[in-house]
Amino acid sequence: MTWIAALPMYNVTPALATVWREWLDDVLRRVSPACHIVEPDEELHGFWRRPNVLLSQTCGYPLVHGLNEQVQVIATPRFDAPGCAGADYSSVLVTRAESQFDSLAACRGARAAYNQDDSNSGMNVFRHAVAPLARKSAFFSAVLRTGSHLGSLRAVIENRADVAAIDCVTFAFVCDELPELAQKVRQIGLTAASPGLPLIASNNVPRATIETLREALNEAHRTQPERAKRLRLKGFSALPLADYERIEQLENEARAAGYAHLV
Template sequence: MYSVNPQAAAAWTDLFGWLARDSGVELDVIAHAFPLPLSDLWSRSDLACAFMCGFPFMLAAHRPRPVAAPIPAKAPTHGRPVYATRLLVRADSRFATVEDTFGGRVGYTVADSHSGYNALRHHLVPYYRQRGARLYRDSVGPLTTPRRVLDALSAGDIDIGPLDSYALDLMLRHEAELATKIRIVGTTDPAPAPLLVAAPDCPDEIVTRLQATLATFAEAPACAGLRDRLCLDGFAPVEIDDYELMLRWDAEARAAGYAEPI
């Protein structure tokens, strides 16, 4: 999910290498990038540690085992494993606010994404209630990944698009030039960050060792460079009840008759 560019992908490989060494759990790092479905990754029986969005986690009939939640260095609430969605437009566009984009084209990632769909709807529901009508002439998707949201903006295929705030932090950390190409015109309310999960049948001993090692990441001297490269302060225990927020936002949007972000 967060291998948003080659530099970030290399940093994650290094992190999982450290995790394997310090935990004593043998981990094979596998490449699972677009267009491969994330659902295929999450359903692997040998999964030990992979990111999963909280929304599909809560919707899953057989949930994976929670391992840990990341604490982004620029989390909306400092020191907490939370994130938000940045609503982006092109830097050279005429749009100054989210409202300015109404009547245009909005992008989304996938319908079971929190940052790229559920949070976007939640942010737009008050406007929908006020207007009593659709906000955009077209809803463009599934764009699937943060990178493809940026590509759609750049190509002029959409006027506004949602981007996971932590994914954007990683992109800007390694691609500073992006800051000249996009503007943030809105930010959603914070929500629990995507969590690291293991397969439902992953042994207790493995999950416990991974959790204990990830808990040391924030202070481990060997990880100082990784914390910078990954824009991470550390990892926290997963509080599953916090993720109920995502189901509430979904229910509220549907109750308002706003099933899609248009």
């Protein structure tokens, strides 16, 4: 079997994507030099389920909604970013820098943007934050699905939406790489925390190789401190799958409050 790998999640700019690819190549050379780094040519749900994925990264929401049956969690990165605590992360609630909104509660009747229906950081924790404010009714006047966190930021900046929830790691990278965008929005809150985006492998990867991958992650981190700083990496945690049940808990709390959908 020819192993493949890809890191599709935090490539905020082409320059940052290059650094992530260099990091991934370093990790793989320590584990399986013949593994091919690829650009997924299909939607990510299909890619993550391919039987020859040696290393990739997914969102926790699809992980707990069926993907966990076909993949193994290798490790969860710990990031140096405001809104992160250990291997947990939150989302930053943002509005335009010049808008009148000073809190999420003040956004009743405003327009929301979110990235994807299956995003924990862009949709699930956003829904959870709105749920106690909505009082079992529609909270926003319109909801726009943008396809990405950068798309949501641009929707807010371009006055196509008023508020969005942005993965705090993504937002930290935007501040680093695209400061002109970051300066056009203002933070008005932070969502509840949950485990961060896990690194995963196919169930076909032997357990011994999973352990070798974990060792390679830590070694690549230790030997390239400047690169780790650029990628805001503090290290990796081997979280049990049960920790990701926190994501379902947030979903269930929103549903119990009568707010099943971001509306």
